[in-house]
Amino acid sequence: MNSDPTARLLPAGRHFAVTWSLPSEFAGRTNAMLHRSRSFASEGGAPVDVLTFDDFRDYSALRGVLTERGFLSEGTRILNLWEDLPAMAEFISSQPALDSESEESPFASYSPLSTQPSAKLVELEGPHKRLARYADDGKTLLQVDHYRSDGSLLLSDRHDAKLLGVHGGRSLTLCDAAGLPIQEWGSAWGLYRSWLDYVLAGEQAYFVVDNKNTARFMASYQREHAVVLYQVHENHLEDPSAGFASELTASAEEVFPRLEGFDGVVFLTEQQAVDVRRRYAQAGNWYVIPNGRSLAAAPEADSARSERTGMHAATLSHRKRVDHSVRAIHLANTTLSAPVGLKIFGDGSQRSQLEGLITDLSETGNVQLMGHVTNAQSHFKDASFSLLTSTSEAFGLVIVESMAAGCIPIVYDLPYGPASIITHGVNGFLVEYGNVEELARCIAEFVDMPPLEVQKMRQAARTRADDFSDANVVRQWVEAMNHAAEGKRTKGIDHTVEIEDSACLYSAGGGLEVRATLRLHLQQPIWQERVPAFYCRLRLRPGEAFFRVASTGFSKDAAGRYAVRFPFESDVLNAMGGSTADVFLETRIGETTTVTRMPLAEVKAAPRVYATVHGNMSISFA
Known part of the structure; x- marks a missing residue:
């Protein structure tokens, strides 16, 4: 915690984290975004607003859930476009109207559903009333009208603006409290940018963009007083082992061609930054800043730790390859005099396959599926070692969380995170990528290590984890933001x-x-x-x-x-x-x-x- 709560480290101005939506249950990227936002508030001395753009979540209820679980704290809050839109419409209505020399009606595409008596309407679920009109196929969306809580029309969003009933052309028309049109946009991006302008009200601002759905339009948000940084959370290659020039992931294909539209791009590891640089050169400001963690998570003692039990915290998906951990535990147990156990925290599409594998290997007494928990990191203090067997990671914050608790990581040397964090044999173990047999040997050798050597490794792991403290990471963000802002003030030469x-x-x-x-x-x-x-x-x-x-x-x-x-x-x-x-x-x-x-x-x-x-x-x- 910042020793002086009144001291501000982050640059003057408003600070935002930008994502598309916030579900009540989420994985690593959203967790990292919320943790960073809390650390900006606690260590950087600046409140952070998390911006969301979806129209289907009840954020009034979600705020309470996230606060209760510790994901939102003092200095962090959630703003949503659709919650703000009625006030934004009132603000626009209060502004002097602009004179137009065009003879064409400024709202030629405005055709609310109330004027289409023959349209078959579908009411959509969500926190506010929404009526939708579809094409005859019942699948192609042609229009959605959004309403205020008093029933008045808020915004009419047509997807058939060129010809009624034929998909093509977009028109979003905002209405005042009387249901009269006051502003129109030809794309959703136009609406989004107007909301950001409304929220900023001309103040200096710093945005950290956290996902692809918002990254594409945030790259187009060019304002002198807005510094926009994109945080690369995921591995950008479908198969990182195939080399830097190999196929991009679907999200990277959407965002990476627009990287220079941002005032800065932040990578979690130097290895990933190097690979991207080999592919694109560096035509802008790039920074390497790891995910941070809270020092308060470190345990004071190891007395309650089960010395022959490991844990694996991951979504049970094909990409996480949790079956490799199960097989490695089984192979290790074929060589050990006393069995080693594993607790798996997480849920997902591979659960039933894992249950069958555990049964087939006769490891039901040693391997347990613990299901999804909201605080998996709190269990590292009880485990002797942790496993990570994913096909790829952009960083692997779970490794740092494990080390902070003195739980020794035994992980695949996969792109891009582990080798940036672990020194093999000192504070953890790096195993050949995808080699289950070597993973099993490493587990067996570790649990049979002399206690004094194990304790030495645990202390080294804790020491290394301190390098990723929120205080250290926030300082790196401060440097990056100041540098990006200075670059934005640097004028080019025509x-x-x-x-x-x-x-x-x-x-x-x-x-x-x-x-x-x-x-x-x-x-x-x-x-x-x-x-x-x-x-x-x-x-x-x-x-x-x-x-x-x-x-x-x-x-x-x-x-x-x-x-x-x-x-x-x-x-x-x-x-x-x-x-x-x-x-x-x-x-x-x-x-x-x-x-x-x-x-x-x-x-x-x-x-x-x-x-x-x-x-x-x-x-x-x-």
Whole structure:
């Protein structure tokens, strides 16, 4: 806890955590977001508002539940768009109307359900009244009207704004207390941005965005007084073992092409930041800040600990691979004179399969499924060791929580968290990724270690966990926010780019190098600290996915021409497979970026470079 409760460490201004929705039961990402918000309030001295945008949860009831469970505390609160919307409508109604020179009605798409007597309506569940209209197929949503508690129309949201009854075009119309239209947006993002403007009221603000559903539109929220940081919570690769250029997860595909739209991007580990940098270069402010934890969770003694019992806290899903832990316990017990036990905290789709596996392995007396609990971390003080066998993690806060309680983590060396936290054999154990037999051997060796060595490891684990204290982590956030705010105040230099020549070369190792000669035309001279930065982007068709590299330096001749070179690793070319990629040059000076399509002159009878059957270079001029 901040020793001086009146001291403020976080930058002046309002602070927000941005997510789409807050369920009453949630997993790691939401837990980490709420914990960070509480630590900002307690250690950073700044209250935090958690912003939510969904229209189907009763937040008036949820606030009480989360407060009772300790997820909300003094200095943290939840704001919801739909709870605020009536007051926002009243505020808009009180503002002077803007004169319009357009002869077209400003609310041409406004057609509330009350004016459509033949429409078949469906009442939706939720905290406020909502009526929906669907297409004839009964599935395609065409309109939702939202109502105030007094029954008046609050907002009419049409998904058939171009032609009534035909899906296409969006129109969201806000109404005053009398049900008359006062403002219209052509997209949900427009409504969201207006709500943020209403909440901020022009104040300086800092946003930390925590999920993909809000990240896409928050990247478009560009305000001089708003610093927007995106927190990467999850592993961004479907199979991290396949390399940095391998397939992205669905959420990363949506968000990562927009990373430079944020004032800063925060990764949980340096390893993940390095992999993303190899894929995209770094065309903005990136930071590495781990998840924090409360020091109060550490136990004072180990007297109540069961020395031959471990625990695994995880959702029972395919990605968490809890069956690996069960199999490892079984294998360890085939070699031990006294059995080792395991308590599994969590629930999910794999529960019935795990129950069957435990029975088949005759481990019902040793392995217990404890179900979902809201405070699984409190059980680390009772266990001797913990297991983590996921396919991937972005950090693995559960490891830190285990170490803080003196519970020794025995985990797969998976991307990206464990190796950033654990020193093998000192404060925990790193096991070869996916190797159940090695996991079993490590468990067996640990439970038979001399007591003094075990106690030494437990103390080392607690000491390492202190590095992730809320106080330390909040200080890192303060530095990142200040740096991002300073970068936002840095002005760019307007410029145009003229590409005079370009080339594409293959290397013997399977790599690719793009070269260009160009001129910069500046609106003002470049100061010494504003050296231009050059990037080359390969954007895959169709869609927004791309790979990008920074130039390996550049030269400038006496005539003012820049020569730049961009090497792409062979892994990138292999990952692109049979795709077609468009080539772009990005030139950044300060905070101004110019994107130019890379030209290539058509050459008649262009030579074709190819490898012979013996792997040698030949050129065909045919």
